[in-house]
Amino acid sequence: xxxxxxxxxxFDFDGTLTKAGLIxxxxxxxxxxxxxxxxxxxxxxxxADPKERERAERRLGDFELAAAERAEEQPGAAELVRFAxxxxxxxxxITRNSRESVDxxxxxxxxxxxxxxxVIVTRDDAPAPKPSPxxxxxxxxxxxxxxxxxxxxxxxxxxxxxxxxxGAVTVLLGGxxxxxxxxxxxxxxxxxxxxxxxxxxIEGIPPPGAxxxxxxxxxxxxxxxxxxxx
Ligand SMILES: [Mg+2]
Numbered sequence: 001x002x003x004x005x006x007x008x009x010x011f012d013f014d015g016t017l018t019k020a021g022l023i024x025x026x027x028x029x030x031x032x033x034x035x036x037x038x039x040x041x042x043x044x045x046x047x048a049d050p051k052e053r054e055r056a057e058r059r060l061g062d063f064e065l066a067a068a069e070r071a072e073e074q075p076g077a078a079e080l081v082r083f084a085x086x087x088x089x090x091x092x093x094i095t096r097n098s099r100e101s102v103d104x105x106x107x108x109x110x111x112x113x114x115x116x117x118x119v120i121v122t123r124d125d126a127p128a129p130k131p132s133p134x135x136x137x138x139x140x141x142x143x144x145x146x147x148x149x150x151x152x153x154x155x156x157x158x159x160x161x162x163x164x165x166x167g168a169v170t171v172l173l174g175g176x177x178x179x180x181x182x183x184x185x186x187x188x189x190x191x192x193x194x195x196x197x198x199x200x201x202i203e204g205i206p207p208p209g210a211x212x213x214x215x216x217x218x219x220x221x222x223x224x225x226x227x228x229x230x
Contacts, residue, residue: 005208006169007145008118009084009198010136012154013095013102014067016173016195017077017112020155022067031063032056041096041129064101071105074173076195078111083199085116087207090143092119094135096158099124118143130158133166140166149208153198157186171198 011017029036033056034043040060047053084091095102099122106114114120119142121127127134133147140147152163153171163170172188173195190201 004169005149005206005210006089006151006202007149007208008090008092008140008143008151009080010092010094010139010150010152010163010168012130012152012156012159013093013097013105015074015155016153016159017074017093018105018109019072019074020174022070022072024063024067028060028063031059041123061098061101064097065104068101068104069108071108073109073112074195080195080198081112081116083202087202089202090119090145091117092121092139092143093117094121094130094139094152094159094162096123096129098122130154131161131165133162136162136166136168140168151198151202153195160186160188171201 014023015021025040026036028034028040029038032040032043034040044053044056044060047056081091093102099120102120102122103114106112119139121135121139123129125135125138127138129135136147136150136152140150143150147167148169150163150166150168151171152159152166152168153173154160154163155173160170160172169190170188171190171192172186173192190198192198192201
């Protein structure tokens with residue numbers, strides 16, 4: 001079987017590149033009348049009265065910007081980005097958050113900058129938000145990388161669903177239940193407790209351009225081989 005290589009990492013933003021728990025999802029839901037567990041963006045879409053929808057969008061924006069003001073990077077995020085760069089991997093962000101909020105968060109982060117990423121897709125951009133695969137496919141097109149050679153990394157089921165639908169390798173970070181969000185019950189290709197664990201996973205995958213013919217050392221099955229195959 002031909003082994004996959006990985007040419008790009010596409011990250012969710014909130015709770016993945018930044019620390020979890022900053023956005024008050026329960027507060028947002030209560031402010032805009034969105035039932036627990038339902039998609040906040042889908043709820044906004046369903047508000048028929050334009051003025052009421054605009055008011056709800058403003059409230060959502062207020063919560064997001066308040067969280068952005070307190071943004072801190074996820075432990076290991078800066079190291080992972082540096083490692084990925086050293087492997088010549090492309091990097092992207094795909095978020096259901098707004099461009100303004102992401103920009104404001106980046107301005108607060110010390111080890112990460114928007115310029116570290118080759119593509120940033122927010123809900124203000126054309127592709128439909130996650131769990132639609134559109135954002136992942138758009139980012140792949142921008143980066144010139146096939147979805148099968150991309151890892152989608154996120155802390156919520158929408159991230160994993162979007163990545164899987166696009167045909168990418170999926171990585172679930174944490175997956176613990178957050179107040180106001182439903183538990184993450186989704187099967188990802190990899191489950192990690194910290195971003196630093198991704199470095200070891202990527203090191204076990206052949207780099208782009210490496211020969212995919214088995215070397216003598218890898219002819220017999222081993223744990224390392226199993227890890228390299230998806
Ligand atoms: Mg998230």
